[in-house]
Amino acid sequence: MxxxxxxxxxxxxxxxxxxxxxxxxxxxxxxxxxxxxxxAQQNTDRDIPTDVVLVTIDEQSLSSLGRWPWSRRMHAQLIDRLHADGAKAIGFDVMFSEPQKEDLAADRLLADAMARAGNVVLPVVIEKVRSNGQLVETLPLSSLVKHAAALGRVHAELDADTIARSITLWEGLDQPVWPHFAQAMLTVAGQLPGPFSRRAPQVPSRGVAMLTKHDQRYINFSTAQRHLHSLSYLQVLRGEFRPDTFRDKLVLVGSTASGMADSLPTPVSGLRQPMPGVEFLTNAMVSIRSQTLITxxxxxxxxxxxxxxxxxxxxxxxxxxxxxxxxxxxxxxxxxxxxxxxxxxxxxxxxxxxxxxxxxxxxxxxWSWRKLESASQFLDSELSRLQQELGTAGQTALGTDAQTLHPDADPFQRRIDQVRAATALLQHWDQTQRETLAFVSHDIRVPLASAAAQIKSELGEHHPTHKQMVRALAWTEDFLQTSRAQMLRPDSFSELNVMALLHEVADDIYPLAMAGGLTLVLDLPDEPVWIQGNVDTLSRAMANLLSNALKFSPPAGLVRLSAKLGYGQVHICVTDQGPGIAPQDIERLFKRFSRLEPRPASLQTGVGVGVGLGLYFVNTTVHKHGGTVTVVSKPGETTFVVNLKT
Structure with missing residues (x-):
C-alpha cells in the first residue's frame, strides 16, 4: 500500500x-x-504585610552582644519581651539541638520562657552528618520540644540552577510527618487557610532512610521591590521599640549577618545579594496565608x-x-x-x-523551508517540461545559458536563472508571434480591401463574391484588432473622458440601429468621467458590445447604454431585449472563436456575423485596463457590465 x-x-x-x-x-x-x-517575580510589586515582623541577628547585634552563639538566657529574655508585647506567634530560625554545656540553667530558662509564651515554633533540619552519609532528622533539645507550640522543617528546594523558588509542604524520613516551618507558624497563629492540611499525609513507604516529600509549591515572593518590617535583635532585647509593636504580629527571629546567615539565591535576589533564610521563610509564610502559592x-x-x-x-x-x-x-x-x-x-x-x-x-x-522545497520541486518539473516542449532552443536556454551566467551559483539560484532564461525566451517568442500576426493581418487586409473595391466597381456591391470579400475583410480586421489589444501596455495609456467616448460610439452605432428598426437609449451622466486608457481599443470594445446587442435584439426592440459611478469605478451597462443566454453558453462567451447565432433579421441590419473574436476582444481590452466584464441574462433581457477604475 x-x-x-x-x-x-x-x-x-x-x-x-x-x-x-x-x-x-x-x-x-x-x-x-x-x-x-x-x-515575572522581579517585576511584580505586592503589598508588604503589616502584621509580620522580622527580628534580625545582624552585625550591630553581634558587635554589641558578642560572638555567636549567644547565651540562651538572652533568647529567653527576647521571648519574654515579645510575649509581653502581645506577639501572636514567634518563630525561631535558630537551631537548639545541643545543650549549652557551660550554662545548663540557660536551657531551662529558655524552656520556661517558651512555656510562658505558648506560641514558639522551633525548626527541624533533615541533613547528612557527613558527605554521602545517611540522612538524619535533627530536632531541638527534648526539653525545648516539650514546650514548643509546633515544629516545622526549615528547608528550601533548589532548582538545577541553584535558585530557591519552592518549598515542600510536608517532608520526613519514610513518612512526610513534618510540616514546613511557615505552615507551622500559621497553624500556631490560627491563620492557616482551609485548603491546607493540618495533618501529615499518608504516602507509600520508601524506607526509614529515604526522604519523602509531598506537595511541592512555588513561592510568589512579596519582597521583590520592598522589604519586610524588621528590628534588630539588640533593639528588642533592650526594649527599644514602641509598645504594641508586636501585638497580634507574626514574629520570625533569624540571622541576617553576612557570613552567618543561611542565605539563599532567589528569583528576586539573584546571586549578587542572596536572601537570608529567615526572609525566605517569611515569604513562604505570606504566600501560604494569602493562598498565592504556585502549582x-x-x-x-x-x-x-x-x-x-x-x-x-x-x-x-x-x-x-x-x-x-x-x-x-x-x-x-x-x-x-x-x-x-x-x-x-x-x-x-x-x-x-x-x-x-x-x-x-x-x-x-x-514552513518557509518546506515551501522552498516544494517550489524547488515544482521548478524542476516545470523546467524539465519546458525543455521537452521547447526542443533544442529550450535546452540551450535552460541548460547552458544559466550555467554560463552563474557557474558557481547554488542549485536554487541556478533554477532561478533558468526560469529567467525561459521567461525571456517565451516573451521573445510571444512578441514575435504577435508581430507576425499583426504583419500577416495587415498584409492580407490591404489586398482584400483592394479586391473588394474592384469587385464592387465591376460586379456591384450585392454580388455574392463582394459579400464574401467584405466578410473576409471584417474577419481580418478582427484578427488585427485582437492582436493590438493583446499588445496593450498600461504605461502607454493616456487620460480620457469615458463619457465622451461612449457618446461617440453611440453616434457611430445609431445608423445601424435605425436600419434595423431598433431604439438606442442613452442613460449617461452629464459630467465627464476621466480614466487612464487607450481610446481606440476601448471605443472598439464598446462598439462590439453595442453591435452584439443589435444582433440579438428582436424587431422594434430597445438597446440601452447606461453608466454610473460608485466605489472608485465607472459601471457601463449595455442591455438588450434579446432571447437571453443560457447559463452553459455564458461560460464560453469570452473565449476565442466562440459565438452565438443571432436572429435572422440581423443579416439585414448590416451588422453581420463575426468569427467569434468580438467578445474575446472586449474581455482582453477591459482586463488590460484593469477592469472586469460580467454578464447577467434572463429570457427577454441580457446585460453586459463593464467595470473600469476611475
Missing part, C-alpha cells in the same frame, strides 16, 4: 510536534523557563500545551504573505511570553512554555 504524500502543512506540523516533544522530555529549556518565572502544571499538560502552541502558526502561515506571517508569528510569541509570565503571578499556575515558544518560533523557518 502506497501512502499519499504529506502536504506542506502536515509535514511542518509533524516537525514542530517532534521538536516540541523532545524539548519537553529532555528539559533542555528548563533554565529558560526559570528565567521567565524569575522575570506547577503536570508534565502531560505542559507538553500538550507546548505542542498546541507550536502548531497554532499553521492557522495563518499558509494564508499569509511572507512578511505578514513573520510579523504575526513574532507577535503571537510575545503574547505567549506575556501569558507565561502572568500565569504564575496572577493565577498561581506555572506552565513552562519555553518548549512551546521555541516550537512556535521554529514554525516560520520550517
Amino acid at each position: 502506497k501512502w499519499p504524500p504529506l502536504t506542506d502543512r502536515t509535514f511542518t506540523g509533524l516537525w514542530l510536534v517532534c521538536i516540541t516533544v523532545v524539548l519537553c522530555i529532555t528539559g533542555a529549556l528548563s533554565r529558560i523557563d526559570n528565567v521567565i518565572y524569575d522575570a 506547577r502544571a503536570p508534565f502531560w499538560l505542559s507538553t500538550l500545551l507546548a505542542c498546541t502552541l507550536a502548531l497554532l502558526p499553521m492557522l495563518w502561515l499558509p494564508y499569509s504573505r511572507t512578511r505578514t506571517g513573520l510579523v504575526a508569528t513574532i507577535a503571537f510569541a510575545v503574547l505567549v511570553l506575556a501569558a507565561a509570565m502572568a500565569l504564575p503571578v496572577w493565577w498561581c499556575v506555572w506552565v513552562p512554555m519555553s518548549a512551546g515558544l521555541l516550537g512556535l518560533l521554529c514554525a516560520y523557518p520550517i
Whole structure:
C-alpha cells in the first residue's frame, strides 16, 4: 500500500510536534523557563504585610552582644519581651539541638520562657552528618520540644540552577510527618487557610532512610521591590521599640549577618545579594496565608500545551504573505511570553512554555523551508517540461545559458536563472508571434480591401463574391484588432473622458440601429468621467458590445447604454431585449472563436456575423485596463457590465 504524500502543512506540523516533544522530555529549556518565572517575580510589586515582623541577628547585634552563639538566657529574655508585647506567634530560625554545656540553667530558662509564651515554633533540619552519609532528622533539645507550640522543617528546594523558588509542604524520613516551618507558624497563629492540611499525609513507604516529600509549591515572593518590617535583635532585647509593636504580629527571629546567615539565591535576589533564610521563610509564610502559592502544571499538560502552541502558526502561515506571517508569528510569541509570565503571578499556575515558544518560533523557518522545497520541486518539473516542449532552443536556454551566467551559483539560484532564461525566451517568442500576426493581418487586409473595391466597381456591391470579400475583410480586421489589444501596455495609456467616448460610439452605432428598426437609449451622466486608457481599443470594445446587442435584439426592440459611478469605478451597462443566454453558453462567451447565432433579421441590419473574436476582444481590452466584464441574462433581457477604475 502506497501512502499519499504529506502536504506542506502536515509535514511542518509533524516537525514542530517532534521538536516540541523532545524539548519537553529532555528539559533542555528548563533554565529558560526559570528565567521567565524569575522575570515575572522581579517585576511584580505586592503589598508588604503589616502584621509580620522580622527580628534580625545582624552585625550591630553581634558587635554589641558578642560572638555567636549567644547565651540562651538572652533568647529567653527576647521571648519574654515579645510575649509581653502581645506577639501572636514567634518563630525561631535558630537551631537548639545541643545543650549549652557551660550554662545548663540557660536551657531551662529558655524552656520556661517558651512555656510562658505558648506560641514558639522551633525548626527541624533533615541533613547528612557527613558527605554521602545517611540522612538524619535533627530536632531541638527534648526539653525545648516539650514546650514548643509546633515544629516545622526549615528547608528550601533548589532548582538545577541553584535558585530557591519552592518549598515542600510536608517532608520526613519514610513518612512526610513534618510540616514546613511557615505552615507551622500559621497553624500556631490560627491563620492557616482551609485548603491546607493540618495533618501529615499518608504516602507509600520508601524506607526509614529515604526522604519523602509531598506537595511541592512555588513561592510568589512579596519582597521583590520592598522589604519586610524588621528590628534588630539588640533593639528588642533592650526594649527599644514602641509598645504594641508586636501585638497580634507574626514574629520570625533569624540571622541576617553576612557570613552567618543561611542565605539563599532567589528569583528576586539573584546571586549578587542572596536572601537570608529567615526572609525566605517569611515569604513562604505570606504566600501560604494569602493562598498565592504556585502549582506547577503536570508534565502531560505542559507538553500538550507546548505542542498546541507550536502548531497554532499553521492557522495563518499558509494564508499569509511572507512578511505578514513573520510579523504575526513574532507577535503571537510575545503574547505567549506575556501569558507565561502572568500565569504564575496572577493565577498561581506555572506552565513552562519555553518548549512551546521555541516550537512556535521554529514554525516560520520550517514552513518557509518546506515551501522552498516544494517550489524547488515544482521548478524542476516545470523546467524539465519546458525543455521537452521547447526542443533544442529550450535546452540551450535552460541548460547552458544559466550555467554560463552563474557557474558557481547554488542549485536554487541556478533554477532561478533558468526560469529567467525561459521567461525571456517565451516573451521573445510571444512578441514575435504577435508581430507576425499583426504583419500577416495587415498584409492580407490591404489586398482584400483592394479586391473588394474592384469587385464592387465591376460586379456591384450585392454580388455574392463582394459579400464574401467584405466578410473576409471584417474577419481580418478582427484578427488585427485582437492582436493590438493583446499588445496593450498600461504605461502607454493616456487620460480620457469615458463619457465622451461612449457618446461617440453611440453616434457611430445609431445608423445601424435605425436600419434595423431598433431604439438606442442613452442613460449617461452629464459630467465627464476621466480614466487612464487607450481610446481606440476601448471605443472598439464598446462598439462590439453595442453591435452584439443589435444582433440579438428582436424587431422594434430597445438597446440601452447606461453608466454610473460608485466605489472608485465607472459601471457601463449595455442591455438588450434579446432571447437571453443560457447559463452553459455564458461560460464560453469570452473565449476565442466562440459565438452565438443571432436572429435572422440581423443579416439585414448590416451588422453581420463575426468569427467569434468580438467578445474575446472586449474581455482582453477591459482586463488590460484593469477592469472586469460580467454578464447577467434572463429570457427577454441580457446585460453586459463593464467595470473600469476611475
